[in-house]
Amino acid sequence: MSGKPVLHYVSVRGRMEPVKWLLAAAGVEFEERILKTKDDLQKLRTDGCLLFQQVPMVEIDGMKMVQTRAILNYIAGKYNLYGKDLKERALIDMYVEGLADLFELIMYHEFKPANEKEKDLANIMDKATNRYLPVFEKVLKDHGHDFLVGNKLSRADVNLLETILMVEEFKPDALAKFPLLQSFKARMSNIPSIKKFLQPGSPRKPPLQEKDIPNLLAIFS
Structure with missing residues (x-):
């Protein structure tokens, strides 16, 4: 090994x-x-x-x-991507579990019958742009830092970037109404380890x- x-x-x-x-x-x-x-x-x-x-x-x-x-x-x-205390960990878990719901919708899209895919994609994008992305735009605004929790990278940030990029594969301008998420995406994508990936x-x-x-x-x- x-x-x-x-x-x-x-x-x-x-x-x-x-x-x-x-x-x-x-x-x-x-x-x-x-x-x-x-x-x-x-x-x-x-x-x-x-x-x-x-x-x-x-x-x-x-x-x-x-x-x-x-x-x-x-x-x-x-x-060390899980916050500094229980309160930060709880926030990270909340954000990650919310993103997991959207991830599930995206993951199963290709398994839908052909005659249901258009409707399913519309549902994914509706939930992404009206339920999930607005949450994280607000979190970034209210928190006032570069990261979702505390002021250092956590699994929530990594998960959010992964999800944003998946949503943009369906709709390249998905972040058009979310300026803070646009900035977040740029920052996270330029972290050296993530940029390499x-x-x-x-x-x-x-x-x-x-x-x-x-x-x-x-x-x-």
């Missing part, structure tokens, strides 16, 4: 993507073990690596961690494509 975290997941965006974002933001190198077939997944299950029989799974500090929120909480705590060739995955779905279903069915 190299000592690097080892990430076990399929070769698309999904529940592992926020884990990669958080490790990258912390400047932590990691290895990926891509599941290509159902047998790959079954081997992890047979070997007793998956507590609840499902991925993502991250090998870190001698543990085989599953459950995305648990993984993210551990990484955030380990690399945004470059071509990084482990960041492209948006899920319809052509990827049959193989995913074959692995997880």
Whole structure:
């Protein structure tokens, strides 16, 4: 073992993507073990690596961690991205859980039947621009600092940038009415560790494509 975290997941965006974002933001190198077939997944299950029989799974500090929120909480705590006290941690959790709701909508969009996709996309953009993004515009205004919580980078900032970029893939001008979020995006994108992750060739995955779905279903069915 190299000592690097080892990430076990399929070769698309999904529940592992926020884990990669958080490790990258912390400047932590990691290895990926891509599941290509159902047998790959079954081997992890047979070997007793998956507590609840499902991925993502991250090998870190001698543990085989599953459950995305648990993984993210551990990484955030380990690399000082989880606030300085309980109150800051509560704020970070609130912001992250809100963003998780929007993330779920985006993640499942490509799985919608073709005749429902237009309506589903309209729903995603309505919620993004009228429910979620206004919240974070207000948080930045009321807080008055460069970051969402305290005055240092936290997992909430990383998660918000990741979500903003996903929304902009659907609608490039999604931030048109949110000047503070525009500035936030520019600041976060220029943090060296994050800037590196945004470059071509990084482990960041492209948006899920319809052509990827049959193989995913074959692995997880």
